[in-house]
Amino acid sequence: MIAERATVVGAGSWGTAFALVLADAGLDVRLWARRPELAEAISTTHRNPDYLPDIELPTTITSTSVVEEALEGADLVVLAMPAQKLRVGLAPWRDNLPPDAVLVSLAKGIELRTGSRMSQVIREATGVDEERLAVVSGPNLAREIAERQPAAGVVASSREATAELVAAACASPAFRPYTSTDVVGCEIAGATKNVIALAVGAAEGLGLGDNTKSTVITRGLAETLRLGVALGADPATFSGLAGVGDLIATCMSPLSRNHRVGVGLGRGGTLAEVVASIGQTAEGVTSCESILALAAEAGVEVPIVEAVVAMVVDGQRPELIADALMLRRRKPEKH
Ligand SMILES: NC(=O)C1=CN([C@@H]2O[C@H](COP(=O)(O)OP(=O)(O)OC[C@H]3O[C@@H](n4cnc5c(N)ncnc54)[C@H](OP(=O)(O)O)[C@@H]3O)[C@@H](O)[C@H]2O)C=CC1
Numbered sequence: 001m002i003a004e005r006a007t008v009v010g011a012g013s014w015g016t017a018f019a020l021v022l023a024d025a026g027l028d029v030r031l032w033a034r035r036p037e038l039a040e041a042i043s044t045t046h047r048n049p050d051y052l053p054d055i056e057l058p059t060t061i062t063s064t065s066v067v068e069e070a071l072e073g074a075d076l077v078v079l080a081m082p083a084q085k086l087r088v089g090l091a092p093w094r095d096n097l098p099p100d101a102v103l104v105s106l107a108k109g110i111e112l113r114t115g116s117r118m119s120q121v122i123r124e125a126t127g128v129d130e131e132r133l134a135v136v137s138g139p140n141l142a143r144e145i146a147e148r149q150p151a152a153g154v155v156a157s158s159r160e161a162t163a164e165l166v167a168a169a170c171a172s173p174a175f176r177p178y179t180s181t182d183v184v185g186c187e188i189a190g191a192t193k194n195v196i197a198l199a200v201g202a203a204e205g206l207g208l209g210d211n212t213k214s215t216v217i218t219r220g221l222a223e224t225l226r227l228g229v230a231l232g233a234d235p236a237t238f239s240g241l242a243g244v245g246d247l248i249a250t251c252m253s254p255l256s257r258n259h260r261v262g263v264g265l266g267r268g269g270t271l272a273e274v275v276a277s278i279g280q281t282a283e284g285v286t287s288c289e290s291i292l293a294l295a296a297e298a299g300v301e302v303p304i305v306e307a308v309v310a311m312v313v314d315g316q317r318p319e320l321i322a323d324a325l326m327l328r329r330r331k332p333e334k335h
Pocket residue numbers: 010011012013014015034035050051080081082083085089106107108109140141142143279280281283
C-alpha cells in the first residue's frame with residue numbers, strides 16, 4: 001500500500017512543518033486546525049499566520065476545522081497535538097477514523113498522572129492496534145524543516161511494514177526518514193531530551209559555557225539510556241537520530257522552545273513569565289514530573305531530570321541545582 005492522502009491533526013509549528021514534508025513527498029494533505037478562522041486563512045493564503053508565517057505552503061495542503069472533512073479518504077492520520085492534550089483531543093476523532101488508516105504520533109512527551117507514552121495514549125483513546133501506529137522522532141526543529149534544510153528522522157512502529165509505509169510518505173530530498181521497530185526507545189528518547197534541554201538551557205542562562213553544557217548532555221544521555229533500557233528499549237536507539245541526534249539539536253539550538261525556557265529560568269525569570277513569552281509548547285515543562293515518576297517506578301536514577309523537576313515544579317533556583325549535581329557521590333562513568 002502507498003499512502004496518498006494524509007490528515008495532520010494540529011496546525012501548530014510541527015503540524016504545519018510536517019504537513020509540508022508530506023506534501024513535498026507527493027501526498028495530498030488536510031491540515032486540521034481547531035480554530036475555523038485559522039483553517040480559513042491557511043486554505044486561502046497558503047500560509048499559517050500563527051506559526052511559521054513566512055513559510056509558503058504547497059497548494060496540495062488545504063485546511064479545515066471540521067473533523068469529518070479532515071478525515072475524508074485519509075490513509076495517514078498524523079497527530080501533532082501537545083502531549084498533555086492528546087487524550088482529550090482525540091475524543092472527536094475516535095469514531096470517525098477510516099478503518100485502515102495508519103496513525104502517526106509526532107508528540108514528544110509522557111502523559112502526566114498515567115506515565116503513558118504517546119503511542120499508549122493513542123491506543124487507549126482510539127482503540128487502534130499497535131500495528132497501525134507509528135511514531136516519528138529525531139532532530140527535527142520545525143523551522144529548519146519548513147525551510148527544507150536537509151535533515152533525517154526515525155519512523156518507528158512495531159510492524160516494519162507500517163514504519164516503511166510512513167517513511168515512504170514523508171521521504172523527500174530534504175527529509176530522510178529511517179525506520180525502526182523500537183517505539184519505546186524513540187518515545188523515551190524524544191520525551192526525555194526536552195527535559196535535558198531545559199537543564200542545558202538553564203546552564204546557558206546562568207552564563208556557563210560549553211564544558212558544562214556538554215557534561216549535562218552526555219550525562220543526560222546516560223540517564224535517558226538507563227531509563228529506556230529499563231522500560232524495554234533497544235540501547236542502540238539512543239546513539240541514533242532519535243537519541244543523541246535529537247538531544248544535540250534540542251539542547252544546543254536557540255530554536256528549541258525547551259532550550260529557551262531553560263535559558264529564561266537560568267537568567268532568573270519565573271516559569272510563568274518565560275513560558276508566556278515563548279507562547280508555544282515546551283513539553284519538558286509538563287513531562288519532567290511524569291518521566292521522574294516513570295524512573296522511580298523502574299528503580300532508575302535520573303538526577304538531571306530530578307534537578308529539572310526541582311527547578312520547574314518546585315521553583316528551586318537553578319544555581320543550587322548545579323551545585324547539587326556536582327556534589328553527588330562519585331562513581332564509575334558507565335553506571
Ligand atoms: N516544533 C517542533 O520543532 C517539534 C515539535 N514536536 C512535538 O510536536 C508536538 C506539537 O508541538 P508543536 O506543533 O511544536 O506545538 P505548538 O505549540 O507550535 O502548536 C500546538 C498545536 O496544538 C494545538 N492545541 C493546543 N491545545 C490543544 C487542544 N487542547 N486540543 C487540540 N489542539 C490543541 C494548537 O492549536 P492552537 O493554535 O489553536 O492553540 C496548535 O495547533 C509536541 O509534542 C512537540 O514536542 C516534535 C518535533 C519537532
